[in-house]
Amino acid sequence: MNVSVILSFVLFIIPLEINMMEREIKMEIKGIEPDIVMVTTYSPTVAQTDSTPLITASGFEINPKNPKRQRIVAVSRDLKKKLRFGDKVRVTGIGKLSGVYVVRDLMNSRWKNKIDILINPDDKHTKFFKAKLFINVPFSLTGDLLLYVVF
Numbered sequence: 001m002n003v004s005v006i007l008s009f010v011l012f013i014i015p016l017e018i019n020m021m022e023r024e025i026k027m028e029i030k031g032i033e034p035d036i037v038m039v040t041t042y043s044p045t046v047a048q049t050d051s052t053p054l055i056t057a058s059g060f061e062i063n064p065k066n067p068k069r070q071r072i073v074a075v076s077r078d079l080k081k082k083l084r085f086g087d088k089v090r091v092t093g094i095g096k097l098s099g100v101y102v103v104r105d106l107m108n109s110r111w112k113n114k115i116d117i118l119i120n121p122d123d124k125h126t127k128f129f130k131a132k133l134f135i136n137v138p139f140s141l142t143g144d145l146l147l148y149v150v151f
Helices: 003-029
Strands: 035-042 072-075 088-091 099-106 114-118 127-138 145-150
Touching: 088 114, 099 114
Parallel strands: 035 114, 072 099, 088 145
Antiparallel strands: 035 127, 072 114, 088 099, 127 145
């Protein structure tokens, strides 16, 4: 890979992440109250979903070769009242899984205040405990409304 390409990527991403952290701090200072949620991972298998693991609740078809690449998140039904299928959300503070996801799936009704991140079946499943959830926060680069999860 060309050094100038890597440098350009680093010069773009680092300020972007710093800007995100600054926005999260400003939200807390402005008194925006976050929801406290549980964040876990799931994979598209019958054992973890339903009888059609490659089709989400919204009707979206999951790529069986690399589901994680599609950046899908499932939300509990109480959070679904605040979000719509297709909404973009931003999850931070969870290492390699941090980033922007699209709400395309719905969790079983027994779950409350929970987000499930789609990963590949071979990946290690992770349970992240309590997280702060900010909803309807404008994302400056795309104009989309994003959900922030901050530890």
